Amino acid sequence: MADVNINATIRKEFGKGASRRLRREEKIPAVIYGHGSDPVHVELPSYDMMMALKTPNVLIHLDVDGDKQLVIPKAVQREAIRQFLVHVDLLVVKQGEKVQVEVPIHIEGELAPGQNLLEHVYNSLPVEAEATHIPESVTVSVEGLGAGDSILAKDVKLPGNTTLAIDGEETVIQVLAAQAEEPAAEGAEGEAEGAE
Secondary structure (H helix, E strand, O other): OOEEEEEEEEOOOOOHHHHHHHHHOOEEEEEEEEOOEEEEEEEEEHHHHHHHOOOOOOEEEEEEOOEEEEEEEEEEEEOOOOOOEEEEEEEEEOOOOEEEEEEEEEEEOOOOOOOEEEEEOOOEEEEEEEHHHOOOOEEEEOOOOOOOOEEEHHHOOOOOOEEEOOOOOOEEEEEEEOOOOOOOOHHHHHHHHHHO
């Protein structure tokens, strides 16, 4: 799991105008919350935060004006078109504490020969893990699976100290038979031509 160090500053201005000014200065507004403490409004360097968020469930060592805290991103808002960061919610965590996160699922292997489609019921798996040891991803093998086969949540191998946060009987991946398109009825084509 990746650890990142980021410096933050307490925010003194609030509202849309203040947030826009921050973004022009290549900073983003964020809120730190958790452990029963009052939310703390901060500003973060936009580039550093964007790079940190390239790693799912990144553990951030945040220095807020000299006060050091461990946090993980809980909610990230991005601009719809250009995808730049708009706002981030950060959750305070402590070493040894368990947190619930979603871990990306990586697929490996080849399906059985045939016209089969792989359906991802879940793209990421909800798990509970120690805050300082969150897995970056889980790997699922689809080697040799054919139409009608599926992989359940309980079948996914998880690293130690990580448990499922969903029912083990939930389908995570399933293999579907590809549907062949039915040729259009010849009579219908003739009628369409006659209508023209």
